[in-house]
Amino acid sequence: MHAFTAHGITKTYGGVTALAGADLTLRPGSVHALLGENGAGKSTLIKVITGAVAPDAGTLRLADADVAFASTAEAAANGVAVVSQELNLFPDLDVLANLYPMREPTRGPLLDRAEMLAKALPVLDQLGLDIDPKAKLGSLSLAQRQLVEIAKALIVQPRVLILDEPTSALDKDSSSRLLDILRVLRDRQVAVVFVSHILEEVMNLCDEITVLREGRTVIDARPRAELTIGDIVHAMLGKDLPVPVRTTGTPGAAKLELRGVTVKDRLADVDLACSGGEIVGLAGLAGSGHTTALEVIAGIRRPVRGSVTLPGGRRPRDFRSAIAAGVALVSGDRRRVGLMLDKPVWENIAQVRPVALAAAGGLLRTGALRESARALAERVRVQPPNVDVRAGLLSGGNQQKVVLAKWLAADPSVLLLDDPTRGVDLGARAEIHTLLRSVADAGKVVVLCSTDLDELVAACDRVVVFHKGKVCAELTGDRIDQHTILSTMNTGVA
Amino acid sequence: EPSANAPLKMAFVYATSTQNPFQEMAFGAKAAASNAGNVDLALSAPSQVDGPQEVQLFQSAIRNSKDGVALETLTPDLFVRPLNQATDLGVPVVAVDTAPPAGTKVDLYIGNSNTELGRMLGEEFVKQVPEGTTGEVVLGNAIPGLTLLQQRLDGMKSVIEAKRPGLRISGPFDSGSEPTSNFNKWNDIVKAHPDAIGYLGVGAQDAVSLALIQKNTGRKFLAGSCDPDIAALQAVKDGYVFALASPEHWLKGYVALSLLIEHKRNGKELPKGWWNTGSLVVNAANIDQIIARQKDEDTRKAAFKAETDKQLADPSKYLKSIGDAN
Amino acid sequence: MTEVDRRVTTTREGNSIVGFGRRVLRAESSSVLIATIVLVLVIGALRPNFLTIGQLRDVLNNSVYVALLAAGMAFLLAMREIDLSVGAMFGLSLITSALLMRDGFDPWLACAAGIVLGAILGLANALVVQHIAIPAFVATLATMQLYRGLAVALGDGQQVTGLPLEHSFFTVLGGDWLGLPVSVWILIAVTAGLTVVLRFTPFGYRVRSIGSNPDAAAFSGISIPRTRLYVLVLVGAIGGLAGVLGLAFFTSGDPNIGTGFELQAIAAAVIGGTPLRGGVATVVGAVFGAILLGVVSSGLVYFSIPANWSSFATGLVVLLAVGVDSALRSRQRARESMLGL
């Protein structure tokens, strides 16, 4: 008995083949990992299954019946719920309204807000999402929005639950809470599909594994126990994982300094110094102020007390002046603040240096811009390497790479990163870490915030841990490991 | 009770503040108020012709200017309730330019005859065209749906049909009221009817546009229109326009306000009926005199003095039944 | 629980009535209401005559038409659409009802016909948008002229008069009830009804969802064309309703009536707090936006402004009024806390 099968799914967009005969077979009561590198076709397959996209060919069967959902709403009505990678939420509506698109409980012609609330609260609590359900969605952090998207799917009480990179924006705590929930659902005989680039989670949670490469199924529903991480990586990338070149940075002359920085309700008297050549990680629980420190450096937030000194002695008055002084800020919230989705990749990459800073002169040559964009896109490995494609049509991980490329194009002296590899596949992630290292080696200051502690461990020379708005520890060398970072974040003592 | 020498609070509400004909009436009203002295006259008008908004202004005016309101409107039929409201509030109201609608107690209407105005322009046109002429005459209407323009057109048409039966009358076509669109429309009409001997409008802008077209193309044709805007007068003077029929708007405003002031100050009964203030043909014969008259508010006042004295001295000569208004 | 979490939690107002009221008030954009009241008081302080019941009643009564159209427009703006034909639908419905009455139909029947005609015109707009695949802005720019042209042509360019003014249609809809004009009561009812639709029905959620994030709406299975069709029909029906109310008050049909109402309605909605970018709307705000504009034009009459300066003065006062509104609004926004990334 299968809960759901997709067979021979094909989907092309104009000249681009997203799926070339992919298969996926789901059993009830099992968590099924769907893996593949960026652009392999995972999200497209999910969209096909849930009726958001019509396939060119292939069959879909729910339990024993052929199905073709006309929309995600219809899929949900049939017990197939999806947490999509690109959050499909309405920023102007409140959280509650976002939880029930096209399936609001009603009393007569009116919405039953009480019922909506009653059904939502347990789910929100379960996810540890402690927010006002009447808060406007647009006021939530990316992580909170991600949890809302998950809650939206859970409320349906689906028989088939598909999660497309649900943990990419979540911190450790929230992720493990989600994994626990998925285990409970498995016990309730729900068929769960779990897409992630974090293989650790996959190995912890999943029962079966399917791997896509270039739109084809290359590993088809094999039990996890039969596979090693090496097998999976090889299947995904078609080669072994590149080992990041791990040089230890030699501090250069450039210096970034925070002295006594205080931000109301966020930061208290923070001192921080970063030198060129090193990659400094900032860690902390949500709300501990590490991202706020990033915002202060970038000039987005003015401290009430204290000073920020950028390399070259300049002080950021606002974000624009910080950028002009060589600051770059790569955000993981790519769709909201990172990209112009309706514009080709090259225009996105050109947005900072030639456009905002007008550093390429008063007349822009499209050809030259596309050429230099192409070079950068290649450097961060955007797939497909066609800079004329609209950014919105790229796969999630590739969109994230475009954001990075856009800031690298500005040739910054201070590179600030907030979850820069959110949704980026293992191979590309390792390459991006190598790239960061080369930026640091060129004498630039690199400051990295990440919800993924593994990333901090892999990339940083030094990790500064924040607790309740204060710097509570600085970890270096051997002490940079997941366990130490995590316990310091939680307890405030190293 | 206000003291005896408190200023009279009066208002003149009119169709729009941005077009010349209505402004002429406002000038007349202002002149009457300043001649009488000690009158606090409020002038209100929407910035575009907008019936409902004028209703709103009128309703405010009857509360603020309790001593009397003169109402000039292009859409009198919208004012049935507001006029009754004024009556209920005891505010004397005089209708200017268009007859008060049925179902109200306003029984004084001061205006010219638009049919007559159209006929006068028709007569002037006929004078320019030898008997037995054949060909086409094109008519334009700047604001389709505006009754008083339709009356002018009807008057003009009747004369031409009767006296020059050989002429074929085309239109009326929409000639647009905003200056550039009026020009563009006439320009196209002239091109689309290249053989017509005359082009006749009944709005303020038509003469200006028709003159400019003759100037630009070098073609001469018969052009006539109504309302003596400054630029239109210039066109008569330059010989591009054979005549303008002027409804003498200024007089309407002056007479209306004078009667209201008389009524309030000296308790003189308001006359009843249609007070026809008359119309004037402006052509080469009197153009210099009219241009001089229209120079500013003082020249107007001086030039109209004889006429206003004459009319106010003998109301009965000018009064007819409201039902006759056309 | 982190410090921030705790802080967020304490701001939760639970389900209390007070919290509800406060939220509704905030959502319904009280700032334009306050700005209107400030304006009325300022005018009243300078010109006490203005502060009479009769005058204020008139202002309300005069604002009804634009207010109704603005209420419908708020729905459209919420889904990032604009209907430029509302003034023409108002005019055409008014003229058509008037013609039917003149031709001997029962006025109440003619009234119903006017409203239905409005809905049909709205439907026509929707079909044009859908089948020619053009934005509603362009479609209604064309139908605005079409409908206005029909109003002129049907009445043969003449005002329609000679209606049975003693009929209950004119005495009831044009009359008073409990001290307020019946049309104001209808405005209140429509405002309340539309607010409920916008805030408390699935349909209202769909409208705002589409404006907030059209891609996500489509992804969630919300049919944008169908929702737009319903909204355009609704706006048409409201235009028809405004038309017959106008007929009951003005007691005659003028083919050019309602010219320029489209811009006033959009302005009223935007001033009232419904942005053009979509996703958010307030019917109450739109209605008060219309009343604010009405107060400006009625109030100015009290100040003997030289005629040539009246348009200038109107612009200035509108600017001041929206300035007050914006100042109030930004205080409110500041309270709502600033967010970083």
Place this chain on the structure above:
Amino acid sequence: MTEVDRRVTTTREGNSIVGFGRRVLRAESSSVLIATIVLVLVIGALRPNFLTIGQLRDVLNNSVYVALLAAGMAFLLAMREIDLSVGAMFGLSLITSALLMRDGFDPWLACAAGIVLGAILGLANALVVQHIAIPAFVATLATMQLYRGLAVALGDGQQVTGLPLEHSFFTVLGGDWLGLPVSVWILIAVTAGLTVVLRFTPFGYRVRSIGSNPDAAAFSGISIPRTRLYVLVLVGAIGGLAGVLGLAFFTSGDPNIGTGFELQAIAAAVIGGTPLRGGVATVVGAVFGAILLGVVSSGLVYFSIPANWSSFATGLVVLLAVGVDSALRSRQRARESMLGL
């Protein structure tokens, strides 16, 4: 290279001149141009008189003012803003130049003053938007009345005549050059200039970036207020330019001139392919949108439509014209998506 890559590469047009030309044509929305030509040919087939050089010249000449305003409006729409005061700026600049000339200033000096005044009015709009913190739509709704009011007040509500018509200002700007009116040449120059600004300068990219995703633009270091200020000043200056060109042609100033141009300019830009949602714009399209509207109204004259039906007919033809445009556009879109762009 994966299979996908390879397939993508083959569809790539590279940097060839052909590819460039095709991209420009696509960006500049050729569909409205084709729709305009189709319309001209259809009218010409039915009424051969229409197809004379003189008539077509006149259509061009008459469209210049709205076309200029639409070109500026395209910039604003690209950044999700709307300026309703363009018609009033046009009128006020025209009247002011006329008054200066009448008062004896050198016409060329007065002409420069008119353009500068336009820019100042635009600056005033920008300052209002910034400091009262209201959307440009609301701000310019108020300043529209303000500026129009000033035009009336300055000219004392009268037309301004008695200008030195023999002066080179009138003979040159109102005259011809190489068979086309000088104002059309100026329109062509402005269109080319603005297109270059929009497509090839950082400023143009900023404008479109803001419309595409304002948050992302702000997070890339683009100052939205400053960009908006420049655009509003630019639009004002264009309004001023249109005003003095209008004066040179009409040789007298009427305070009502340009009433309703704002809606025509927006319509022209939208019909030309600049959507209200921002991010995309085409100056050439906007100009052709204005010409399309000009063709409709000129062409209809040849069909002797009775005045009472003219508005109806105009609406109908506009609908047909944008229908043709939309059909062409959707074919183009289909072709594009075949290429996966």
